[in-house]
Amino acid sequence: MTFLAKLNGAMARNQSLWCLGLDPNPEVMPEAYRRPYDRDRHHLHAVEILWDWMQYIIDSTADRVCAYKPTLGFYTALGAPGLDLLAKTLAAIPADIPVILDAKHQDLSSSTVLAQTAFGQWQVDAITLSPYLGQDLAARFLMYLDRGVFISCYSANTTALPLQNYPHPGNPLYLELVQQCQTWGSWEQLALEVGSAQPAALAQVRTLAPERLILARSIWAGTTDLPVVRLGDLLQAGLDAQGGNLLLPVNQDVLATADPQALIGDLRDQTQDLLDRRQQASPHCTPWMPNVCTLTPQPHGDLILQLFDLGCIAFGDYVQASGQVFPYYIDLRRIISNPQTFDAVIDAYGDVVRQLVFDRIAGIPYGALPTASGLALKLNRPLIFPRKEVKAYGARRLVEGNYEPGETAVVVDDILITGKSAVEGAQKLQSCGLLVRDIVVFIDHGGGARERLAAQGYTAWGVLTITEINHTLYETGRITEMQFEALCSQESDQEVGRQSA
Ligand SMILES: O=c1ccn([C@@H]2O[C@H](COP(=O)(O)O)[C@@H](O)[C@H]2O)c(=O)[nH]1
Secondary structure, eight states, X not given: OOHHHHHHHHHHXXXXXXXXXXXXXXXXXXXXXXXXXXXXXXXXXXXXXXXXXXXXXXXXXXXXXXXXXXXXXHHHTTOHHHHHHHHHHHHHSOTTSOBEEEEEXXXXXTHHHHHIIIIXXXXXXXXXXXXXXXXXXXHHHHTSTTSEEEEEEEOOOXXXXXXXXXXXXXXXXXXXXXXXXXXXXOTTTEEEEEEOSSHHHHHHHHHHOTTSOEEXXXXXXXXXXXXXXXXXXXXXXXXXXXXXXXXXXXXXXXXXXXXXXXXXXXXXXXHHHHHXXXXXXXXXXXXXXXXXXXXXXXXXXXXXXXXXXXXXXXEEEEEOTTSOEEEEEEXXXXXXXXXXXXXXXXXXXXXXXXTSOOSEEEEOTTTTHHHHHHHHHHHXXXXXXXXXXXXXXXXXXXXXXXXXXXXXXXXXXXXESSSHHHHHHHHHHHHTTOEXXXXXXXXEOOTTHHHHHHHTTOEEEEEEEHXXXXXXXXXXXXXXXHHHHHHHHHHHHHHHHHHHO
């Protein structure tokens, strides 16, 4: 899963734009930890105290924030035990909350190793970098396609102002930097960090980078209180046109309080109120929010609920092309009208397709063609498609797009029932000299189609099974027991059919 997909998932699940710094800064320690820490300052035990504190912060805030941001400097400042503390802290963060390592790294020669350590060993989802070594530095980290990079492009430090505004505030260096960053990496990977208590700088950056994720910083400078009006101004300045792509920093003073949970909860609710009001004032594409909490989360649980809420999964008696009657019908064609769901579906396909070796992505019309197009753009791989019907005029091509015989195409279809559509598409591609090994579908109905495809030399990959969908919908109260049972009994009929076949 990409950093952005993980972040969007956490934002939707916790209904939060708030990101919390996990900084074991002894100077802002709550009183209860401070006394034993001061006593043991020079002993390993001091790091144990910091660990207790970090663990408490994570445990009490994990359902209220959308990301954690440990500052590398606080850990390295503690010497060798500090890096152990970082590893323990990272391990305590729930896997579905993204971690942004605040490194502000700016040394080119150590970048390759830091990228390996941060993304490989520590498994953080994103990192912050200083900007002035240019794209060379960012490139070392952008090589990890599923991770994010934040370029720090504005600082709230007053002594930084003359530099940032050079040569003059009407044409400042920091905005040139934002423009340059636009060419360094895709909007899915490269984000911007803007530190300012005033919304003006944030608004300027947003204007130049309308589609990027922005991490606002220093919004609490000089205050412990963020009046609703000011929060509203910051949202107005930093949110993108769809009302997203903005991360707000929790005041670090929260770490020192007895009840960080309540304070972040209040911030979250205030922000949600303002977002709801914005949404009502300009109805656009309504962001989907889950209204349930599952005890046994399914990795694609939110996506299943979104699909159901969009009307892509209907229950009733539906006749299939094969003549069989199923107790459900899946209509994935609807996702194209909801950018949030469409994007999440493409991401989920992407997680599977990225693992495969191929030259072209081949979408099966009509249902899977939009998704295959999105996937090709997202993975930066060429797209082709076998026509459903061949035109009797013009070029009369069976396969649209450019390709060379001998190249390998991965077939992308929406649903696998009998496998007929996918195989027909694959055969058209093969008749034009392309090789087809892998067929990737979003939903695998089960019932032996995979095995039948395997017998014809294809490997089928599915993002979701109908069984997973059925269980998630039932556990979250979206379908009745009768609907759940109807699908279960069909699954067991198929199982019997498969065994006796
Ligand atoms: O619920 C459903 C069932 C089928 N489809 C469409 O049919 C094909 C898959 O069927 P095969 O038997 O595997 O050919 C699929 O491409 C869908 O377009 C559907 O949309 N919803």
